[in-house]
Amino acid sequence: xxxxxxxxxxxxxxxxxxxxxxxxxxxxxxxxxxxxxxxxxxxxxxxxxxxxxxxxxxxxxxxxxxxxxxxxxxxxxxxxxxxxxxxxxxxxxxxxxxxxxxxxxxxx
Numbered sequence: 001x002x003x004x005x006x007x008x009x010x011x012x013x014x015x016x017x018x019x020x021x022x023x024x025x026x027x028x029x030x031x032x033x034x035x036x037x038x039x040x041x042x043x044x045x046x047x048x049x050x051x052x053x054x055x056x057x058x059x060x061x062x063x064x065x066x067x068x069x070x071x072x073x074x075x076x077x078x079x080x081x082x083x084x085x086x087x088x089x090x091x092x093x094x095x096x097x098x099x100x101x102x103x104x105x106x107x108x
Contacts, residue, residue, distance in 0.1 A: 029073035031081065041070035043081045051078055062093065062102055
């Protein structure tokens with residue numbers, strides 16, 4: 001007996017595009033909240049957010065963390081995310097209201 005799976009709807013391919021925003025960071029963290037809201041984190045204290053499915057990006061370098069690598073990000077909505085910086089001390093930051101406004105939650 002053989003089983004076969006046939007999707008009811010035709011599958012659509014995802015599109016991959018190169019980010020050419022002018023930022024000079026290596027991205028390590030990715031959190032996709034919805035089809036529209038995407039957050040990334042990376043080297044040089046950089047984090048970014050798109051609210052239109054990646055067509056446009058807003059970038060910031062978190063003040064005081066310019067030499068840190070953000071290795072992970074977990075976003076919950078358009079304004080709320082937690083990011084983790086490695087090295088000693090390891091730090092976890094959380095957005096406060098505006099997405100660009102971050103505060104330390106944990107320092108180890």
